Amino acid sequence: MTSSDVWDDPTAERYDADSAEMFAPGVLDPAVDFLAALAGPGPALxxxxxxxxxxxxLAARGIPVSGIELSAPMVERLRRKAGGPSVPVLVGDMATSRAPGRYSLVYLVWNSIANLRTQDEQVECFRNAARHLAPGGRFVIELWVPPLRRLPPGQLAVPFAVGDEHLGIDTYDLVTQSSVSHHYRRRPDGTLTHSAGRFRYIWPSECDLMARLAGLELAERVADWDRSPFTSESESHVSVWRLPSAATGRRG
Structure with a gap:
């Protein structure tokens, strides 16, 4: 059983509206450009x-795309969209579920690997990505760098969004590497709502070790989809690992 939160029907119904900033062309287009260049003719997962x-x-660019998703209500929303029925989706756990075939690209965006709240599951997610890759294929994740330097002694919370309609605060447990993202939203009817998502944060170096355990090697790390250099001040990273062409028999 996965430790991930499972998005229920009401949450899935609000998801696109609550995440509208992530659908903006300035945010989404660079991500799709980056992934399309790595996928080539595909397929991608x-x-x-x-x-x-x-x-x-990505599929609209002619790349065959499949998916794995834990939440059936989220998949139902995908199915309602233009092109949605043509994207095969397996409802299951991304750490263990096996989609048919081999892929030139497996990708995991917008901090989603942190939904897996144990280190063991995160390691298995890397291994599952490697199992799906064709030799020479790439695994890509987009992930935030925990802003722990912004925590004064004794403080456990960091705001990440402050606005009239949305206040977001992350709380951290430095012993377990767990965090909770609290979202307070003002709805169009004036009501206030609170929701929370639970995560396990991962450092870039820890990701590299997980990749090595899966038989993957680091190919590239940048700060964002625009390929800004990754530095000690970067608040996020886009990392690419490659399955060596000679690694066919090493996937566990």
Whole structure:
């Protein structure tokens, strides 16, 4: 059983509206450009495909895209969209579920690997990505760098969004590497709602070790989809690992 939160029907119904900033062309287009260049003619597989924010525009470029998604209500929203029925989606856990075939690209965006709240599951997610890759294929994740330097002694919370309609605060447990993202939203009817998502944060170096355990080697790390250099001040990273061409028999 996965430790991930499972998006229920009401949450899935609000997901696109609550995440509208992530659908903006300035945010989405660079991600799709980056992934399309790596996928080539494909095929590509998205772990935690959700409502198809990335999968659908990538498929619209002619790349065969499949997905794995834990939440059936999220998949139902994807199915309602233009092009959605043509994207095969397996409802299951991205750490263990096996989609048919081999892929030139497996990708996992917008911090979604952190939905797996144990280190063991995160290691298995890397291994599952490697199992799906054709020799020479790439595994890509987009992930935030925990802003722990912004935590004064004794403080456990960091705001990440402050606005009239949305206040977001992350709380951290430095012992377990767990965090909770709290979202307070003002709805159009004036009501206030609170929701929370639970995560396990991962450092870039820890990701590299997980990749090595899966038989993958680091190919590239940048700060964002625009390929800004990754530095000690970067608040996020886009990392690409490659399955060596001679590694066919090493996938576990």
């Amino acid at each position: 998205e772990f935690a495909v959700g409502t198809g924010r990335v999968a659908l525009p």
